[in-house]
Amino acid sequence: MTEMLASARQQRILDALREREQVRVTSLAAELGVSEMTVRRDLNALAERGALVKVHGGATLDAAPTSSEPGFTHKLALESGEKQAIAQAAVKLIKPGMSIALNSGTTTYALASQCTGIKDLTVVTNSPRIAEIFYAAANPSQNIILTGGIRTVSDALVGPLALSALGQLHVDVLFLGVHGMTSEDGFTTPNMLEAQTNQAFIRAAARQIIVADHTKWGVTGLCQIAPLSQVDALITGTRLDGEAKVLLRQALDTLILA
Amino acid sequence: MTEMLASARQQRILDALREREQVRVTSLAAELGVSEMTVRRDLNALAERGALVKVHGGATLDAAPTSSEPGFTHKLALESGEKQAIAQAAVKLIKPGMSIALNSGTTTYALASQCTGIKDLTVVTNSPRIAEIFYAAANPSQNIILTGGIRTVSDALVGPLALSALGQLHVDVLFLGVHGMTSEDGFTTPNMLEAQTNQAFIRAAARQIIVADHTKWGVTGLCQIAPLSQVDALITGTRLDGEAKVLLRQALDTLILA
DNA sequence: TGCCTTCTGATAGAATTTGATCGAAATTGT
DNA sequence: ACAATTTCGATCAAATTCTATCAGAAGGCA
CATH class of the missing domain: 1.10.10.10 (Winged helix-like DNA-binding domain superfamily/Winged helix DNA-binding domain)
Incomplete structure (x- = not known):
């Protein structure tokens, strides 16, 4: 041989x-x-x-079973009628010439895909996928800023670089997706680094608007991003339970039911 | 016969x-x-x-055993045998545990796709597409850092955020793709913002290695990144013309012909 | 024919690869 | 815990392969 x-x-x-x-x-x-x-x-x-x-x-072989990450499918964000409705309500608040920020999340992803046509828009995001939506649309009047950092499994760039970047920026409106919200614990997320980054988002924005479907109510994640009262508005679905509406109206300036 | x-x-x-x-x-x-x-x-x-x-x-035909892994190989950068050979020569210089930086470019893209298996690797890049290669590979021992900034048409994140991020980082080795190189003008690129970012890459790295196929020799882009002498090594193809080899050997510590 | 360029073959020294051996390290069985 | 067995890594020698260089052969051109 x-x-x-x-x-x-x-x-x-x-x-x-x-x-x-x-x-x-x-x-x-x-x-x-x-x-x-x-x-x-x-x-x-x-x-x-x-x-x-x-x-x-x-x-x-490198074992690395890569514990089934929940992932982030294109469909997941866009199939949900409630998320679409929330995104539609949110996009009405965005005017040409504004600067907005979007953190990583399925609801903000849905919002982003409705924003590609808005003229003279500046978008700050820590989500490579959201940035990709705008890159693909290639609207020459838009300005897309990616914060940088290390990516979490939920497609959020976090860590010192993300914080440093957000510390240098100021936007008119932040649309923030969250994992949970309760009266006592405020807005929460399961990932500590994302919570930290989201806090930086809040500091970087003149107005803060939470976008969250009704299933987020009553859920508490590991780490608090902010108490309810620290943000200006919440956009959520109409199916939100009655008691929650009362509590949220007390804590927030504006509650929008889409 | x-x-x-x-x-x-x-x-x-x-x-x-x-x-x-x-x-x-x-x-x-x-x-x-x-x-x-x-x-x-x-x-x-x-x-x-x-x-x-x-x-x-x-x-x-294609000696890289790692490239036999089915999956995310974007033909555009990977079809060129010379780029593959350069990437293959470059990957030999990367050891587990190192930190490397990759700027945006097709040669560095080819290199990145051969690096997904290296253990304990930290990668700094300003290219969302290169980052995506590593995200898709999901090697849990790897650490991928995206610089942030505004994206150019050639998929490079540039601008103040990118500079600020690179100013905070230090890596062992930089692999830098360029658009042109000549004896008089050094390494150049057609985009001024990318040139600025690439300079920041050079400052952030202990060793600088240029990766460029032979067609880049004799080309001068709009903006200089660095003179030839400012980098430590160049990896290029064997087709490089003889006079260029002489000039490069004079200006550089190391010239690797792949 | 004479000269030049290009291609081919030969040779030698450098570099790479391989196999064998041996002591060190790890695994297994008691 | 201890010893037997297996496996690992370092080192050396042999074989193979590579590069560089020189000399000859083939073909083009005046």
């Missing part, structure tokens, strides 16, 4: 790995007809490039 | 390559009835054109 090129041998190791999840040095040496030392060197080379992970006796 | 034209011989090498995926110098020399030296020269010529990638002992 003719000898095999080193690169081909490494390719076969990866193929075997994908098929078997796990390979042993001894069996690879036998299968490939080379010494164990050579197999070890190949595994080292591949591991150095991150193509596999070495374990005692062989190698395995 | 009548002798064969050089071009016909190279064509037969390509045919054999398409059929077998891999060819070795010794067997080609025997099959074609020429010396190994001639085969090597043919392989070099074909590699310069990007038609194949040389490996020890022979050549392959």
Whole structure:
């Protein structure tokens, strides 16, 4: 049997790995007809490039089960009638020439996809996906600013860079999506870094408008973004429960039911 | 057997390559009835054109074992053999645990798509599309930092936010794609804001490595990023003309021909 | 024919790859 | 916890491959 090129041998190791999840040095040496030392060197080379992970006796694919991230599907945001209604109510508040901010979230995503036609709009967002909507629309009169930072699983850029960026910016209106809201705990989110970033959003905006469907009421996330009274308005769905309406009207200047 | 034209011989090498995926110098020399030296020269010529990638002992169509992973490979940047070879040479310089920076560009994009498997890698980039490669790969040991800013048509985030972000960061190695390079004008780009951002990239990195295919030599863009001497190394294709090699070897510590 | 350019082959030294060996380290069984 | 077994990494020598360089062969042109 003719000898095999080193690169081909490494390719076969990866193929075997994908098929078997796990390979042993001894069996690879036998299968490939080379010494164990050579197999070890190949595994080292591949591991150095991150193509596999070495374990005692062989190698395995980078386990990384990547716990099913809830994700963020295009549909999810746009299929919901309530989110669409909220977005429609919100977009009426946006006029040409304004500057707005949108944090990452499915409701703000729905709002963004209704804003691409507005002239002379400046948009600040920490969501690459929301930014992508505007990039794709390529409206030359619009100015899209992405905050930078590290991305969370829910597509939000957070961390020092995001905070630093938001500290340098001021917008007319912020539309903020949240994960939960209650009378006692205010607006909350499950991610501490996102909460911090959202607080920076609030400081950067002259007016704060929360956009949240009715299912968010009564939910408390890990970390508070702000008490109810700290924002100017809330846009939510008509299905919101009656008691909640009363409590929200007390705490907020404006409650819009879409 | 009548002798064969050089071009016909190279064509037969390509045919054999398409059929077998891999060819070795010794067997080609025997099959074609020429010396190994001639085969090597043919392989070099074909590699310069990007038609194949040389490996020890022979050549392959696409030697990057990592690129065999099915998935998110945007053809546009990845189809060029020369860019692939440059990316392949560059990725060898990246070790697990390092922090790297990638500016926006097709060559850095090709490099990024070969880096998704490297463990404990921190990546700073101003390209949403490069960031997206890493987001999609979702390697939990990797840390992806997007600089923020305003996006140019060439997918680069620029402006005050980008500069501010890069001013706060320090990475081990920068891989910088450029639009042009000449002896007199150094590395250049047609966009002034990108030039400014790229300068910030250079300041943020302990080592600067330019990645550019041979077509960039002799081209001068609107705005200078840096003189040749300001960077540590250049990775380019072997097709680079001889005089350029001399000039670059004078100006740079390291010239890598991939 | 004589000269020049291009291609090819040969050679030598450098670089890479491979296999073997051996002590160190890790795993397993008791 | 201890010993036996297996596996790992470092090192050296051999083999293979690569690059650089020189010399000869083939073809074009005056």
